Amino acid sequence: KEIIYFETIDSTNDYAKKIAKKSSEGTIVISEEQTKGKGRMGRFWHSSKKDGIYMSIILKPDILPNDAPIITQIAGLSVVKALNKLNVDAKIKWPNDILINNKKVCGILTEMSIEIDRIDYIVLGIGINVKTLDFSEDIKNIATSILKEGYNLNRLDIITLVLDEFENLYLDYINTKNKQIIANMCKEYSALIGKxxxxxxxxxxxxxxxxxxxxxxxxxxxxxxxxxxxxxxxxxxxxx
Ligand code: BTN
Known part of the structure; x- marks a missing residue:
């Protein structure tokens, strides 16, 4: 599988979208920093150098566009399962924010290109705050990093585990199309159920x-x- 690495880039999602058509499924774009990291709803995603993980995966699943949100859920599950394996108590805030101690540590931005009712490609962007200690005033009450919550982990271990988990869950879903299994896992790792x-x-x-x-x-x-x-x-x- 191809991994495209940058020291700096505007946004790994934007770059992945540019190369998506000619790239094969599973191509990964990853950068040490982003100068225009994008969050959902037009927001900015703080992406300073070596503080976090900023990566995008190009996918070409043979599923209906309506089922695309499940890919975002699978990504959320991969991050939570990876962090749990590293003994970090992380949970999913529906639909796809990852929280530690009720603060957001990871966000997922899925962008998709559709061609006559079928998916042309999906760019799955994952941003994880790993070592960030100072958050800007507007988000400091709602955002955190893995280090800030007391876990000193290395980025490569996290990336490896997240990609492992993602590959397993994604291929299982593509082969079985079993949404119930995904839903059950989302429930199991949910920060919201019962609240x-x-x-x-x-x-x-x-x-x-x-x-x-x-x-x-x-x-x-x-x-x-x-x-x-x-x-x-x-x-x-x-x-x-
Ligand atoms: C959110 O608003 O919760 C989604 C944040 C997604 C951030 C990631 S970092 C890698 C990828 N490239 C981007 O520009 N955004 C996503």
Whole structure:
């Protein structure tokens, strides 16, 4: 498999998108730093030199575009399973943030190109804060790093384990198309199941209890009036 390494780049996702068409599945783009690291919803992803892991994987799965969110879930699971193997108590905040002590340590940005109802390619971007100690004012209450939480790990060990886990889970899913197995794992590693949270949609904020993650990867919550709802990722945001 091809690994493309940079000392510096604007964004590994942007670079991966440029080469995706001509690259084979499993090509990895990784950089020591990013000058324009991208987060979800147009946000900036702080990516300073040697502080973190910034990588993108090019994938060409033969699945329907509607099933693409499962790839993001598989990525989240790989990071959590890798960190747990290194004795780090990490959990998934649905749909795909990774938390340690309730603070975000890893984010995933999946970008996809579709051609007439089939997936042309997916660029799966994974950013992990490994050694960052100073976060900017706007995120310092919600962000953390592996080192800040007291674990002194080396980046290569994390990368190796994450990619191992990802390859196993991804190939299993592509071969079996079994979403239930993924959903069960998401539930097992979830930071939210059993917890009371706020569901935020448009200008509305409602208290709810998280009760399940279903086969489609949707979060099932129960509102205070007793009604049960299925939340679709991307349509709502969740606060503790
Ligand atoms: C998020 O907002 O939670 C997603 C953050 C994703 C960051 C990673 S770092 C590697 C890849 N390249 C980018 O520009 N972004 C992703």
């Amino acid at each position: 009371d949270i706020y569901v935020i949609q448009f200008n509305d904020r409602k208290r709810a209890k998280c009760i399940d993650i279903n086969k489609e990867g949707n979060l099932i919550v129960q509102y205070e009036d007793g009604s049960i709802k299925e939340l679709i990722s991307g349509e709502v945001s969740i606060r503790g």
